[in-house]
Structure formats: C-alpha cells, structure tokens
Amino acid sequence: MITGKNYIGNLLSSIGKVNFKTFNPQTNLENTVVYSEASTIEIEKAIELAEEAFQEFKNISGIRKSEFLNEIANEIEALGNKLIETYCSETGLPQDRAIGERGRTIFQLRSFANLVKEGSWVEASIDTADLNRQPIPKVDIRKMLVPLGPVVVFGASNFPLAYSTAGGDTAAALAVGCPVIVKSHPMHAGTGELVASAIIKAAEKTNMPNGVFSNLNSSGIEVGITLVKHPKVKAVGFTGSIRGGRALYDMAAQRPEPIPVFAEMGSVNPVIILPNATKNKGMEWAKIYAGSITMGSGQFCTNPGLILGIKGDGLTHFIKNLSEEIVKIEPTCMLHPNIIGAYETNKAKMQTQKGLQTTATIEKEILKNYGRQVITTVEGDTFLNNTALHQEVFGPFSMVVQCENTEQLEEIISKLEGQLTGTILAENDELKNYTQIVSALQNRVGRIIFNGVPTGVEVCPAMVHGGPYPASTDSRFTAVGINSIKRWVRPFSYQSWPNELLPDELKNENPLRISRFVDSVQTQKALNKS
C-alpha cells in the first residue's frame, strides 16, 4: 500500500537516486519502506503541473471545491487503521493522539468545505457607478479575493496529520483555489504518502485538474530550497523551528519576485503567575502545569517553557509543588532520535547557564528515545541579562523566573521575543490591578489566556495561531481557523466590467446569494439593475 514514491500530480514517480527510511522511536528501529527523494526533474514537473492546474482550479466553483475537500476527508477516513498504525510507527506517539489528530484534520477539511460552499469568504465588495457625479463620473468597481497561485506546504515533524500533507495549510490553500505542493516531512513519509493518496483519489473522483496536488519526499533541505526559489511558486506555509522558518523566509524575500512565507515557528509561551494565584491555587496550578509541560513529551509549539512569577513564599512553594508533580509523570517517547538529541543538547546548554538551577528531573533509567522532563528556576536579574535563557528548549522543559517585583516582571515581558501565546494565572479580583502587565504581554503575543494552559489550540474562527516574530514571520495572519485562508489570497478589482462576464460572486443578480458589501451596506440582496 505504501510505495515510497512521490506523487507528481496524479502519478507515482521515483526517478531520483536518493533514498531514505523512516524510524520507529518506540522500537528504536528503522521502518522497512524505502522512500525515493524527489529529483530536480520531478520537482520541476510538479510545479509545472501546479501552474497549469491553477488556470483551471482558480475558476472552479465553491461547491465543487467543497466536494473535493469533503472527499479528501472521506478518503482519509477510508484509510482506516493503516493510517493510524503508520502514524504511530513513524512518531512514537500513542494511538489516541493519532486518532485525535486525524479527527482534527478531518474537521479542518470539512470546515473549509463548508466555508467555500457558502461562498461569502471572498469578501465581495461592490461600488456601483454614478454617472452624474461631479466633477467626474464614478465608475463601477467590484472586488473579491482570488487565489495567489501554487502554494508550497512543508510538513511539520510534530503534527503528521493536522499540520502536514492534508493539514490546515493545505486545506486552506485548496479551499481558495491554490494548487498545493507538499514537501513531505522525512520523519513521517509513510503517513504523508497515505494521506497524499487520499488527496489524489479525491481529486480524481471530483474531476480536479491534474497537478492540483503533489507530494514530494525529501530527506534533506534541497527539495525545499528548490521549491521556495522557483518562480512559479507563489507562497509558502511552514511550521517548525525558527532556524528552518527563517531560512525559508530569507530565501523567499531574496527572490527577484519575493513571495509571502507564513512560517509558524518557535515559542516559549510565557505564563505569568500572579501572587494571589500562587498563594491560593499554587498546588492546583502546579498539577495542571506539570501535565501541560509534559503533554506529548513537550513537543508542542504552545508548550509552556517559561513561567514568570514574583519572588516570595508563594512562588517558592509553587516551584516546589511543580517540581514534585512533574516527576510523578511517566516520561514518554519523543518523535525521533534527532529530536531527542536536540532536546538533550539544548537542555544541557541551558543548564550550564550561570544562575540557572534545576529543581526537578527524572533520575531513573528510562526507555531509549524517551524524554526526561525538567524544571529549572532563575532570578529575574539573571534572566534579563542573559538572552540565552530566553530561547526555546523543544521538549518537556520549563523555567520559572523569580522576578524582584512587578516592574521587573513588566520589563522582562517587554523584552521577550514574539510568542504564540501568553497566559495569566490570577485570582478573580487580582487581574484588574495588573493592566500594565496585560498590556505588555499583549504586545508580545498572538493569543492571551486567562487561568488555563496554552497547550490545546481550538480550531475555531476566533482562534489566532501566530504572533509577533519569531512566533510567526507575519503576525497579520493566523495559521489556524477559517481566516487562515487569507494567507493565500489577494484582493482583485474589476472596473466597469460587463455583468455577464463577471464571476458569479460579483454579478448583479448575486446568483450565489452570498453576503456582499454593496455601496457600503452588507447585504445578500441582488443589485437593482439589469
């Protein structure tokens, strides 16, 4: 069932000379299937097909695109247990997680299907003509959102389904009419191929143009570089490390024609625990955060890697409780020897920073490729003066900073890099006394949470998953929720265009019955003409 080949449009292909295998971190053994890395010829062919497909795909109706997206969801469901088994064998993640992530992926696909079936997402806007206007007549102008062109999506190591092959980036791009070329993640190439096969089946069943989707295997960085630099590629989606995301962003910005790269990158997700919360609910929060820090072995971009509090007995107790709670949790398997290697290196580097004290770690022997959780603590002054302490350690690691006072807490927040999330733990009446802290935190993050944990990203219209750099390369967009489509579209105006040749979204009679902004009024009505 898994061939190890690339999908170049609808065809399986393996003419390249570089091969690789995936790895099972639970068994500590390579998996058996041999994957063929996409060659230059295959990359070129995939892009050419995508560009040709775009000319047709950009004009395909919302109803047909919704059929395509729903059929992808159906075909992913039809993969059944094979998909779950492959996922687990390539990630070391438990079956429940695989099933949950599949559910989320399918939910995303169906959400975008509903969005484009309804059709109002194009933000149609119509300003009718006024030929009697003085001193010059007013022309008829009509605007809607149109797709950018072929989009490249990079699979994410920690979300083989929801942020990879048919994940949020791909679903959003296909929904708006952009063909997608996926650079499959080498750690879960089998999961990728299975999902790609579902997309290709769906494309064939719903008569989408060949090239609307391709899936390219790669073990190194060359395939990604070739894709991002190609003049026919018009946008890039990426979820991963700051180093990787920034490299792609730089490459795209330096092209003769720069293209947008939406990279959702590292984040330490600062959590501010206010004095009354440590005092009254310190124990409770310690338990909850021990769970959040170790969830998925800390391999989430929203993992709480930094906890900021104000020095005192309350915070001291909180650190003690958190340290006691976290060692009660059984370590779990990490995604890959590379990931655990990087975790160990970065953790060790952090632990050698002057002034950092480790308050909890797992001492006992654990299975190979399992991640040992760690809690550390440091003084506010030390943290402020050493930006090495501000960096993310991807894995089950967190650091509690003991600030001298509120002013120092505010200073630390204002000096943090951009983050996906910021959390405030406070007693109900306490928050209103910390408006400066909230304001400073808002400047640094995309989402702010009250009395909760940052892990767990709800897929809903009001979600922002993104934030000031380096949380993402462009804080003006979210990677999660229906508004994530805005990364892949541009507004386009028709001036004085004949009604019968306008797209349905902009015709006088409003055949799609979508909501439009007509002469500055939002309405589903047809225009009073023709």
Place this chain on the structure above:
Amino acid sequence: MITGKNYIGNLLSSIGKVNFKTFNPQTNLENTVVYSEASTIEIEKAIELAEEAFQEFKNISGIRKSEFLNEIANEIEALGNKLIETYCSETGLPQDRAIGERGRTIFQLRSFANLVKEGSWVEASIDTADLNRQPIPKVDIRKMLVPLGPVVVFGASNFPLAYSTAGGDTAAALAVGCPVIVKSHPMHAGTGELVASAIIKAAEKTNMPNGVFSNLNSSGIEVGITLVKHPKVKAVGFTGSIRGGRALYDMAAQRPEPIPVFAEMGSVNPVIILPNATKNKGMEWAKIYAGSITMGSGQFCTNPGLILGIKGDGLTHFIKNLSEEIVKIEPTCMLHPNIIGAYETNKAKMQTQKGLQTTATIEKEILKNYGRQVITTVEGDTFLNNTALHQEVFGPFSMVVQCENTEQLEEIISKLEGQLTGTILAENDELKNYTQIVSALQNRVGRIIFNGVPTGVEVCPAMVHGGPYPASTDSRFTAVGINSIKRWVRPFSYQSWPNELLPDELKNENPLRISRFVDSVQTQKALNKS
C-alpha cells in the same frame, strides 16, 4: 508659517547640521525656506515618543480616533490657500490638481474617521465556551484586530497630499491605533510641514498622546534607513520607485525581527486593444489615451505605459491616430529637475533599444522642466526577447506592441511583471472570445478595467491599488480604500478572559453595537449571558 523644522512629536526641532531647500520647477528657482534634516537624535526621540504613545493610543476608542481624524481634516482645510500655494511652488502642478488632491486627502481622512467611529472594522469574532463538549470542554475564544505599533510612512514625490504626510497610509495607520512617523519627501518639505502642523494641532485639540505623530525632514536616504532598521518600528508604507521600494523591503526583511513593508511601486499598466476596438473605435481611444498618457505629465503610477494590440490595419491606424493626437497636447511641467532628468535618461535608453520606433514626439522648443510626450512602437517578437522594453519610463511615455497573433499577445501578457492595473479595450461582443487573454491578464494585475483608462484611482471600498510584485511588495493588501487598514493590524485572541476586562468590542453586552461573528453567525446582538 513654515519653519523648516521637524516635528518630533508635538515639538518643532532643528538640531541637525544638514540643510536643504525645495525647488520650484515652474520658475526653475529654489524656494527660500531652509529645511533642517532630522538628526539621529531627533529620529531616536521621535521613535521613542511613538512607542510610548502607542501604549495609550492602541486603547483609545474609535469615537476619539474619529474625532482626531476629522480634526486633522478640519485643520488641513483651515490651512487654506497657503497650502495650495506651497504645493504648487514645490511641484509645478497646477492649482486645480492641488485643490483636487486636497479634497481627496480630506475625503480619505473622513472615510477612515467614519469607519472607526462605527467600529465593526475590528472583525470581532467570538466562539463561546461549551463546557459539556466531549472529549474535552470548549474554551471561550474572542478575536479582534489590533494595531501593529509605530508605522513609518514615506512621502511620495507625485502625491504631496494624498500619498504623503496625512495621506492614505497615515490616515489608515492612525485610524487603527498605530502612531505614525513620516519621512517627509524632500521635494515638498513645505507642504509636508504645513500638513504636519495640522496633524499636530488636531492631536493636541483632541488630547492624543504626544508622539502619535512626527514629521522628519530628509534630503537623502539616511533618515529612511535609520527608521526602517529601528527595532521599535513595526511596519512601513512607501509609494515610489521599484528601486527605492525594494531597497526598503530588503532592509526590513533582513532585520533580526523582519517587519512588513507595503511598497506600492512601478507599473506600466498594460492596455490591450482588441481588433474590433481598433477597427470601430480606434480614433476615439486614441484621443482618450493621448489624454491619459499625458495627464499630470505622465507622473502617475497608473499611467498607461504599454499598449498591446494585434498587428493589422486597425492597429496601424490606431498608432497613427494616437501619435497625431498626442502631439496636439501642450507639454506640462514635471515635478522636479531630477524627475525630468530621469525621464529623459530612461526615454533615451528605451529609444536606443533595437527595433523600437518613435512615432510621435514634441519637436518644438518648450519651457525648462516641461516633459515632452513620446509614443513608440515595437514588434511582438522584439518585445518578447528584450526585457529592457518591459521597464517603466516614468513620465508621458507609452509604447505600442504589435503582436503577431492572439497566442503571442497571451504569451507577452504572461511574461510581464506584476502590475497595478490591466485594461481591455474591446467591442461589447468581442471580450467573451478572449477569455484566455483576460485570465492571463488577471494573473498579472491588481485591477482590471474594461473600456476605460487606468489613470484615476477611485477611493472606495471595492478598489484594489496594489498587485503582484513589483506593483507592490505584497499583493495581499491594497493601498487605497478602507481595507488598506489591514496592512497595519494583526488578529489577537483572548481565551477565557473575564468579560469586564475585555475590550468593549468583545464584551458580552456588545456596548458598541458593532457587527460581530458570534458562534459563526454575523450579528449585532449582545450575547445571551451575564
């Protein structure tokens, strides 16, 4: 009344050592006021004030911001004739143009005032909690657009009012709550100072924080570079040349924290004249286009610099007619000796390209600093094989390309760089036979026009002023119309936030009565809780 000083927040300042004067191209003489270029200290101070002001300004209500914007409009009106005289003395443009542009600038300010007074522009989106959801409860998430932070706006040489000091970029940024630092254009520093004085007066009258606006004089590139590289600057708006815009974009992309630059740059605005239009209306279009090409001495970003037709008698007659019509028009003054110098150089460079034939030019003696209009023509093959012919000549210059056939016309369109506009001149029944041409043109432009001219950009919600690179650095935004605010905002989510501490836009009771997306329904109603 004009001091030659910078506005560093509310204070006039001139501690720098570099001075310069503006120039009157009509009299061919320098104007008398001496301008003081902003020093490093003044730039730093302006940015610091902007960052401080942002902490207050970001939370100021829409009603107060609308009062500020309307007051700016009032104060600009109150400048009266002094502004018009200064404008004319610094640009060589006629009084009517100055008055028209002032009207447009005031209209823009009042449009943004209305937008933020009403308040729904924040795109409030609320997903309420569902504590009973299985397997995990759903949290309450609420999203709205928030300002990015201090924005730098570069004044444009060809629009001293509408795209400069209090122009569209500034008005949009102030509307959403971003302080603005203007790098004033050296050619119209006096007009800039007058408008800046109006903004400062309005800021003081409406109690806006000091630093919400600064105006920096500059004669070279250093002030702009310092601004774009400064870590506290969060976005940049620019209208001008490809070289200038790209340099700023590169600088911003290479910062440790990259920031968005919206640069609206060159465009040749291709016009496609279809066979029946040349045959039946060639004479009419020739007259209209002679006017469009020479309007404002061709100094518009939407100037039609390229006309594409299919070889034949119709096109030959059109070229003849256009050439005859254009020489009937009296040349007008260009903005500055530098601009006319560049025009002459680029025109001459173009005219030495192999295969390019000049069919019309002004031979007679004309006034110093006036621009001689030129029509040229070239074969389709020649144009395809020489990208030097694709470049913009900023001024009253246009080139007619004689394509072999429809296929070549399509190929040429697909090989053009990105453009602000594309125009199709056709007889009514003709257009539907050229869907491939329309489709190819759509891929290259931000706005497509039927039987009209690209010059004249209506300020309305449905307008797109922008387009694929290099028309703009990011085709996902427009520089004109109310949606231009989207360049300066980012979405921001509150999770499980206490209702009384939410901004009014997101409170249960919807005190502002704005339109919101609540549990996937657009509504102005309050939430059924609390």
